[in-house]
Amino acid sequence: MHTFRDYYKNLVTLSFEDHPFSEQPKHILVICEYNGEWLLTKHSDRGLEFPGGKVEPGETAKQAAVREVHEETGGIVNAIQYIGQYVVEGKAETVFKNVYYATITRLETQSTYFETEGPVLRKELPKDMKVDQNFSFIMKDEIVPRSIEQITRTIKSI
Incomplete structure (x- = not known):
């Protein structure tokens, strides 16, 4: 387990074990690749980030992950795998979030990307x-780099 403070100084604990904090988390983050590039979305307020969001009533976290990728990027998920889970102990609430890794087969142009401006492809993520x-603030703590390290170690060799 890894414990650190996020962008807003909330306590965050990240684990790559199987659902260590919640069997039914209400939030998801999906690290996506499309044709060898990272697939991000541009949130209208927060900036560039990987797709993610809330689990809706009646759906699993994995279903939410596939839906959010499509809604925010137009991406059609080829394969998706659970990577880990983290908990954010915020001032107002505690949030449990699953992290997934998805490969995308194609991008569909959509009339709306909901609260985002659609897909953004990057060969590399900047070190800074x-x-x-x-x-986005979501990209500014240890979740993304540690998750990418885990993906590299356990799923693929970048």
């Missing part, structure tokens, strides 16, 4: 995301 104003 913590200070890059183009990136």
Whole structure:
């Protein structure tokens, strides 16, 4: 387990074990690749980030992950795998979030990408995301880099 403070100084604990904090988390984050590039979305307020969001009533976290990828990027998920889970102990609430890794087969153009501006492809993620104003706060703590390390170790060799 890894414990650290996020962008807003909340206590975060990340684990790559099987659902260590909640069997039914209400939030998801999906690290996506499409044709060898990272697939992000541009949130209208927060900036560049991987797709993610809330689990809706009646759906599993994995179903929510597939739905959010499509809604925010137009991406059609080829394969999706659970990577880990983290808990954010915020000032107002505690949030449990699953992290997934997905490969995308194609991108469909959509009339709306909901609260985002659609897909953004990047060959590499910059080393300075913590200070890059183009990136969302979601990309500025240890979740994304540690999850990518886990993906590299357990799923693929980048």
